[in-house]
Amino acid sequence: MHRTIQPLCRRSTYSGAVFAFTGAAMNVFLLPFALVPVGLWEVPSASLRTALFAAAMVALIVLLGLPRATRLISVSLANRLLGAELPEPAKHPLSRWSTRLRTSVWLQLHVGLGGLSTGLVLLLLMAGLVLPATWLSGGDRIACFGLSVDIVPGWRGAWVWPAAAAALVVSVQTCAAATAFLRVMAQRLLGHSAAERLAELEERQLILAQRNRLAQELHDSIGHTLTASTIQAAVAGELLEADPDAARRALRSIEESSRSALDDLDHVLGTLREEASATAPERTLANVNDLFERIRQAGTELQVDIVGDLTHVPTTVSREAYRIVQEGLTNAMRHGDQAVPVAVTVSADIAWLEIVVVNAISGRHSAATRTGGGRGLVGVTERVRLLRGEVVAGPAATDPDRPETTMPRLVGGGCWKLVVRVPLRLAA
Structure with a gap:
């Protein structure tokens, strides 16, 4: 019983229902465009018209999955509504077409499963509301999709209450199951492929190597400047009264060395902040x-x-x-x-x-x-x-x-x- 009621208390169940609803909304949006070829070509058979309509829907979803913006939106929605924790889509050119293909497959799944689960949930919710309402109003015959049921008043029709409760529970379980399945598929279809993970790892290694190199540059430059400045300051202090000109030369040398070190430091910090204007001395x-x-x-x-x-x-x-x-x-x-x-x-x-x-x-x-x-x-x-x-x-x-x-x-x-x-x- 605990496992049956637990999805009712999860926020992900209801956010997953919203995600499935977006897939159903995409069906409504694409429907007029998919009906265009059916209206243009006179196909005598109903089965052929259905096949043509389905092919048009598939083609539209494939085209919709090609732009990178579609993948960005899909990843954002999956992270926000499914809790998928997907990384940002990779930009590596080697994985571009495979990524677009996986995005199209994800959209097919989102639209198909979203529309199916949304329709089923709405049907169950309607049953959970209509059955008790009909019993309370004195009973009647309810017909849906060729099926009919007689609801009689009194204790003989009291079965509508557990049936309505079961319909509500099943609707919530449907949302939870659809959310869990879509979350798993999102990791496979919207996550990074093996090629993308390898490219990301190589890029990260390059960044780490660059930062290590910058740290080495900073150590060499600043370490040299501090060592030289310390010695020059000591020399200037000893010669300040005996030879003021030599002391001033040492102080000017400290100034020049410090300015050079500041240039190196500015370059390193600018590169670490990814400023394009930073130029290496x-x-x-x-x-x-x-x-x-x-x-x-x-x-x-x-x-x-x-x-x-x-x-x-x-x-x-x-x-x-x-x-x-x-x-x-x-x-x-x-x-x-x-x-x-x-x-x-x-x-x-x-x-x-x-x-x-x-x-x-x-x-x-x-x-x-x-x-x-x-x-x-x-x-x-x-x-x-x-x-x-x-x-x-x-x-x-x-x-x-x-x-x-x-x-x-x-x-x-x-x-x-x-x-x-x-x-x-x-x-x-």
């Missing part, structure tokens, strides 16, 4: 001298050796190489000893691009404390891996085989060395 090896100048203004002595023509490096590699040099210098400034210079070598030939950053290890940051690496080194490794290159980072002694200009003069012989090699032919 493209910095490549062509801008590496500006980076070196900012490092020197921060008070770090920098030895730079550029070998080969960097303008021939492919743009993709050049952009990543700039970030690698930036991150290497940031780590050197953060962990190195300011009393000794940092050496940077950028060399390019036909086949390879090589970047070497060497700095002395201070007492506060020994080789042991840096062996594990940090997020900066992880970011460098990810960039190099994407470019099919190789990276080596770790403590090293001075290399006697290299020219003196490429290695800092170290106290005690200990240093931290970052070496990156990227193939250029593969990248091009």
